Amino acid sequence: MRHKRVSSALAVSETARSEQLIEWLQDHGAPQQGVSITEVVQEGNTLDVSVAARDLQAGELALRIPDHLVITLDRVFEDDTLAELLTTDKLSELACLTLYLMYEKKNGRQSVWYEFIKELDRIQARGQMGAKSPLLWDEGQVDEYLAGSPLVAEIKERLKGIEKEYAELDTVWFMAGSLFNGYPYDIPTEAFPLKLFQQAFAAVQASVVHLQGVPLSKRFALVPLGPPLLSYSSTAKAMLTYNREAKEVQLAVDRSYKKGEPIKAWCGPQPNRRLLLNYGIVTDDNPHDKMALTVTLPHADPLFQAKRTVLQQHNLSTQQTFQLQRDKGLPEQLLPYLRLAHCTDADSLKKATLETCCSAPISPENERTVLHQLASHLQERLDRYRTSCEEDEATISSTTAGPRQKVAARLLRIEKAILRGALEEALRLTDDRDEAVRGDARTVPVRLSS
Known part of the structure; x- marks a missing residue:
């Protein structure tokens, strides 16, 4: 009616x-x-x-x-x-x-x-x-x-x-x-x-x-x-x-x-x-949440052309974006890509493929460099947030915070969880957690960005 x-x-x-x-x-x-x-x-x-x-x-x-x-x-x-x-x-x-x-x-x-x-x-x-x-x-x-x-x-x-x-x-x-x-x-x-x-x-x-x-x-x-x-x-x-x-x-x-x-x-x-x-919404159970991590090989790398050839064989480029997700660990090809990117030995590179980089580290030094840079980058991104996880939780449960503050805090909580999960996985793979996060003075020839 x-x-x-x-x-x-x-x-x-x-x-x-x-x-x-x-x-x-x-x-x-x-x-x-x-x-x-x-x-x-x-x-x-x-x-x-x-x-x-x-x-x-x-x-x-x-x-x-x-x-x-x-x-x-x-x-x-x-x-x-x-x-x-x-x-x-x-x-x-x-x-x-x-x-x-x-x-x-x-x-x-x-x-x-x-x-x-x-x-x-x-x-x-x-x-x-x-x-x-x-x-x-x-x-x-x-x-x-x-x-x-x-x-x-x-x-x-x-x-x-x-x-x-x-x-x-x-x-x-x-x-x-x-x-x-x-x-x-x-x-x-x-x-x-x-x-x-x-x-x-x-x-x-x-x-x-x-x-x-x-x-x-x-x-x-x-x-x-x-x-x-x-x-x-x-x-x-x-x-x-x-x-x-x-x-x-x-x-x-x-x-x-x-x-x-x-x-x-x-x-x-x-x-x-x-x-x-x-x-204007955030859904806590969203299975499609992801955060981008982009790896860029600089043209100044003496092995740039050789690395690009290997990457092209796997339909990858010298600037490649990987997607970090909650509870999914590190993207499957991220570590192999970084191992190849940080390779400084021309003889080793001639034998390298993404498959060999997947199965095992190229060398202990290469692996330390890879994990150090990855962990340092993830920690740096977490440090950009002004609020702690505890503060986000307090905002979400607050009776005085407005809806804009609450949805923002929900999103930040999800983003931080994705980054923390990736960071914990990188730290788990390294021998020295403190060194991985703190880093050293070495200059690495690869740029990571969000």
Whole structure:
């Protein structure tokens, strides 16, 4: 049964406003949904969450959003060629979708997307843990809360990218003139300040769904009742998919749900730093967490060409990135690569292959050098963090820390666990733990970086 439409703007509760989104979907031809929206209090914030509207069995469709109620580039531009041109030449799909919704928002209640845009505004790129994307954190909070994490540089790089795309918005205006004929407003950079565009971009980024098996112009989709209303999980099996026959985006649940239980969908193979950047969330049981360790052979190495030949035989390069993961030990090829990289004997190198480096150290001196550099590098990365593990745990369990501090502490705890695990393995392999960490004055011809 539909909810009675609220015609008065007076004393409209947050839940009633959310119910209007479901009513809007039904009014525009969507079938009855297996989800409803409820309010929860998370870390002091009141959030909207999609929950089971009734008891659901595994495989049952909880979400069915018709094609005409899903915002994709082919719907925005009504021209696949133009959509692909814009997104491969100047702007990303997210920037184009953001610009479209910003102009639609200016149309207010006249926009067909009014209820959907209103919900995106209320959510404000805030994930189910109560934290916004770090793209919207207050000045200085990224550097303070995430100090030592590689994510700090990624956030700043993403903000630069958004600023660069903002500078290109007017290109869309002029190339897609027919699209904007219905908007009696100024060109983008005059109609919207950069700060407003950043906020809208983050909201779209936190809400977009990556559909598989569809044309390029449909792969990025904004789905009403989808994320961030729909909770993302790193371990769920259910995922939003496009059904060509039904011409709708669907979510079939992967397990049974009781009425009122939050519905979860798989967020894809994204590490937590990406989840925090995009959705403001960190999942403690994420199996895709990793930290990069890049090894670079300098051109000044007298054996550079010979080493490159050996590496090429194994489809490796002279700048190779390895991924450290929790509870996985050291990457299989990391030590063999470092042994080869630190080889200083031309005769030994002629006999060396990655297989022989895997089976045993090249020499005691080579092995000490390898383990010393690896352990020193890992310890140095751990030392970059301003907080201890105990301080992270205290923040996570604190009743006064905000949601941004808490998700940051969760991420730092995971990153440190990955680095500590790798460091402990390197120390286990060396004869002298103190020497491995402290190091000596020897200059090694190999650079390690994060």
